[in-house]
Amino acid sequence: MYLRNPIALATLSLSIVAALPAAAQSSTEAPDLRGDRVTIGAGVASLPDYEGSDDSQIAPLGVVIGQVSGIEFWTRGTDLYVDLIPDAPGPGTHFEAGPIAGVNLNRTGKVDDPQVAALGKLDTAVEVGGFVGISRQGVLTSDYDRLSARIAVTADVAGAHDSYVVSPQVAYSTPLSRQTYVSLNLSADYVGKGYGRTYYDVTPAGSAASGLSPYAVAGSGFKSVTAGLFGIQSLSGDLLHGLGLGAGVAYTRILGDYADSPIVADAGSADQWLAAVGLSYTF
Template sequence: MHHRCRLSAAFAVAAICLAPSAFAQQEDRSSLTIGVGVAAAPSYEGSDDYRVLPIPQLRGKVKDFAFWTRGPGLYVDAIPNSDPDGVDFELGPVVNVRFDRSSRRNIKDDAVRLLGKRDIAVEVGGFVGIGKTGVITSAYDNLSARVAVTRDVAGAHGSYVITPAVEYMTPLSQTAFVGLGVSADYVGRKYGRYYYDVDPAGAAASGLPAYGGAGDGSGFKKVNFSLAGGKSLSGDLRHGWAIFAAASYSRILGDYAASPIVSVAGSRNQWIGAIGVGYTF
């Protein structure tokens, strides 16, 4: 299984696109996996209300150059994965679209809905990382670490997001795999101000207390732990149909957890669960 899937909180949903098979790393070929599923996720980041949403996903490999979607984000690895010793250096662009609180009808909490919707953010940047295949359990398991850095260019939060992540994947057989991941989000001052602060006008409209602590500086917003697995329906994860499931737990941290949209109207504990089906060509 190609290891470049992202197993983090938005990102348990990407498990439906976890790649064809670890054995595919030994082949010089192109592939395409298309997935679709459903996820139960918080109605906004920090919410304790949940909603069900569809999750289309896509990943592929062309001449050892990989691309994949991660929720509403697109990643392209510009360095080919062709090292015979299983070492993979990663470097490439990232484009992510953030829809958090961009639609009032998707916010279930009445007070947070009265704070008003947020503009859609378009976050553009890049990532760098390194992975190694054949580490612990077999010649096909993979351990990788990477950092993605993006900045909003659409004038929404107007800040940056830095996401370090460490992931481990191992095939259980030619028909099944499991993966684990841990990641964190470090955000800029404007991000905290835009999504977590409550100004006096917002406090008057919503009944929530005014709060300005999240916009005082940059910091780690949350840490995430995730688990994913998949099972082939055709006898080989490299080809045909497969089913996937994933779950993640995120903990909102520090001044962001102290925001009234979390501490009063929501919860610092965030869960995501997803199931889906994918087809590999």
């Protein structure tokens, strides 16, 4: 099961995080967003069997987002982000920076494709690092829409791929009402040589076992780009409190040497579609 860090797995988290300021829409007095709050979510996602697979499977999805004493935190796929820079609520420019910790579960479990399965299971990568970002609230439609840009850098510390991932991310989010919020997200992954060699190479021994042609990624480079559209609908009438329904879809295109790997070109596909739906509760 492919559960590294695709945007589709972040459907609920990105939607809910973006939705928090939206409750002020159509209200005469903006709420105080400086207080502690926590959102939890659970759902299901349809996602590729592995990174580059043309088979899909249904997987559970869990999300936690919150703010405690001005420190915000959220999950994005299997990564946890913690923003250590408190920001005042309301329109204006906001900055963020903090640590990231997560796991990469690509090809660590059951793989349906018999050729890729014959290459063997991989170890779980433990990826840690940090991020910096900037956002502007109050851009086009109201005081509550937001345009943000972020760059995240993580490295494997468990020796699974023994490399790094750099992920630039851009998002635009806007409220449609006090109950509805939508978000458009774009991101890319630039990976080191070790990442490509681990997940996209076919060694001579692997070729003999799987029937796939031998292949070696030349070096580091942009592995993929992703675009996603997500939304959340409050079921309790207020995005800041109670039950919500989140859903979204994302498309990922695997690029360059990574798309040319037989693991993708012969056994899978460079076109990756992901979808998710779930319920959230904010208190």
